[in-house]
Amino acid sequence: MTARKIDGKAFAAKVRAQVATEVSQLKAAHGITPGLAVVLVGEDPASEVYVRNKGKQTIECGMASFEHKLAADTSESALLDLISNLNNDPQVHGILVQLPLPGHLNEDLVINAIAPEKDVDGFHISNVGLLATGQKAMVPCTPLGCLMMLREEHGSLSGMNAVVVGRSNIVGKPMAQLLLRDSCTVTIAHSRTRDIEALCRTADILVAAVGRPQMVTGDWVKPGATVIDVGINRIEKEGGGTRLVGDVDFDSAAEVAGAITPVPGGVGPMTIACLLANTLTACCRANGLPEPEGLTA
Numbered sequence: 436m437t438a439r440k441i442d443g444k445a446f447a448a449k450v451r452a453q454v455a456t457e458v459s460q461l462k463a464a465h466g467i468t469p470g471l472a473v474v475l476v477g478e479d480p481a482s483e484v485y486v487r488n489k490g491k492q493t494i495e496c497g498m499a500s501f502e503h504k505l506a507a508d509t510s511e512s513a514l515l516d517l518i519s520n521l522n523n524d525p526q527v528h529g530i531l532v533q534l535p536l537p538g539h540l541n542e543d544l545v546i547n548a549i550a551p552e553k554d555v556d557g558f559h560i561s562n563v564g565l566l567a568t569g570q571k572a573m574v575p576c577t578p579l580g581c582l583m584m585l586r587e588e589h590g591s592l593s594g595m596n597a598v599v600v601g602r603s604n605i606v607g608k609p610m611a612q613l614l615l616r617d618s619c620t621v622t623i624a625h626s627r628t629r630d631i632e633a634l635c636r637t638a639d640i641l642v643a644a645v646g647r648p649q650m651v652t653g654d655w656v657k658p659g660a661t662v663i664d665v666g667i668n669r670i671e672k673e674g675g676g677t678r679l680v681g682d683v684d685f686d687s688a689a690e691v692a693g694a695i696t697p698v699p700g701g702v703g704p705m706t707i708a709c710l711l712a713n714t715l716t717a718c719c720r721a722n723g724l725p726e727p728e729g730l731t732a
C-alpha cells in the first residue's frame with residue numbers, strides 16, 4: 436500500500452469533542468441543551484446501525500436524544516403528525532427521518548414536512564436550493580464529512596478535477612454542489628456514464644457513492660489521487676459471517692491513490708459527527724447565538 440489512509444474515525448472524534456465543548460458552554464452560559472430527534476419507520480439494517488451509533492454519540496456530546504421508532508405499517512398522516520409535533524417542540528433543534536422509508540410513504544412529502552431550520556439532514560427542498568445558490572443552508576451530513584476530510588488533506592481544493600460517482604439526492608448531488616462551491620471542476624458519473632473508468636482516471640478527487648461493493652478498483656484511479664469511499668456494503672465473508680466493505684476495492688486502489696478513506700472508519704463516523712455538528716448549528720441559529728466555527732461548510 437502506498438496511499439495515506441485518511442483516519443475518519445479519529446477526525447470524527449475531534450469534531451465530536453469540539454461539539455461537546457460548545458454544548459457544555461451553551462448549557463453553562465444560556466441553559467440551553469441542543470436536542471436531536473430521530474424517526475425510524477420499520478426495520479432497515481443500514482439504518483439500525485446508524486441509529487444505534489448516533490443515539491450513543493448524541494448523549495456523549497451532552498445533547499438530548501429523542502428516538503421515535505414506528506411500526507413499518509405506520510400511516511403517512513401519523514408520521515406527518517409526529518413531524519408536526521417535533522417541528523413545534525422547543526426542545527428539539529434537529530429532526531432526522533431515516534431513509535429509505537417503507538414503500539407506502541412518500542419520501543419527498545415527508546422530508547419537506549420537516550421545518551427547514553430543523554432539517555439536520557439538509558434534504559428539505561429549501562436547504563437543497565439554498566446550498567445550490569450559495570446561501571446559508573443545512574448541509575447534508577455525509578457530503579459535509581467528506582468535504583471536511585478533503586479540506587484537511589489538501590487545504591484549498593480550487594481547480595482540482597473531482598469526479599463523483601453516484602447522483603443520489605442524499606450523497607452524490609450535494610457532494611457535487613459542495614465541491615463546486617470549493618471551486619473544483621466537477622463531473623457527476625452514474626449508471627449510464629460511458630467509459631466510467633477512463634473518466635475516473637481524470638479525477639484528482641474521486642468520490643464513490645454507488646452502493647456496489649468494491650466496484651472502483653485501482654485501475655480506475657489516477658496515481659496520487661484522493662479517493663473518498665462513501666459506500667457501506669455488508670458482504671459474505673469467506674468462511675462464514677459478514678463484513679463491511681465500501682464501493683472501492685481498498686487494496687488495489689490504495690496501491691495507486693495518494694490518500695484514501697477506509698470502510699469502516701472513514702466517511703461513516705464523519706457522517707454522524709456532522710449530524711451532531713448540524714444539530715448544534717441549528718440550536719445556535721434557533722436561539723440567535725453565534726454559530727460554532729469550522730463545523731459548517
Ligand SMILES: NC(=O)C1=CN([C@@H]2O[C@H](COP(=O)(O)OP(=O)(O)OC[C@H]3O[C@@H](n4cnc5c(N)ncnc54)[C@H](OP(=O)(O)O)[C@@H]3O)[C@@H](O)[C@H]2O)C=CC1
Pocket residue numbers: 481577600601602603604605606607624625626627631644645646647665666667668682702703706
Ligand atoms: N457512509 C455514510 O455515511 C453513508 C453511506 N451511504 C452508502 O453510500 C452508497 C450510495 O448511497 P446512495 O447515494 O444513497 O445510493 P443510491 O442507490 O441512491 O444511488 C446510487 C447511485 O449510484 C449509481 N450507480 C449504481 N450502479 C452504478 C454503476 N454500475 N456504475 C455507475 N454508477 C452506478 C446510480 O446511478 P443511476 O442514478 O443512474 O441509477 C445512483 O446514482 C451506499 O453504499 C450507501 O450505503 C449512504 C449514505 C450515508
Ligand SMILES: Nc1nc(=O)c2c([nH]1)NC[C@@H]1CN(c3ccc(C(=O)N[C@@H](CCC(=O)O)C(=O)O)cc3)C=[N+]21
Pocket residue numbers: 481482484485488531532533534535556576577667679698699700701702703704706707
Ligand atoms: N435520513 C438519513 N440520513 C442518513 O445520513 C442516512 C440515512 N437516512 N439512512 C441510512 C444511511 C446510512 N448512513 C450511515 C451513517 C454512518 C455509518 C457508520 O457509522 N458506519 C461505520 C461502521 C458501522 C458498523 O460497524 O457497522 C463506519 O463506516 O465506520 C453507516 C451508515 C447514514 N444514512
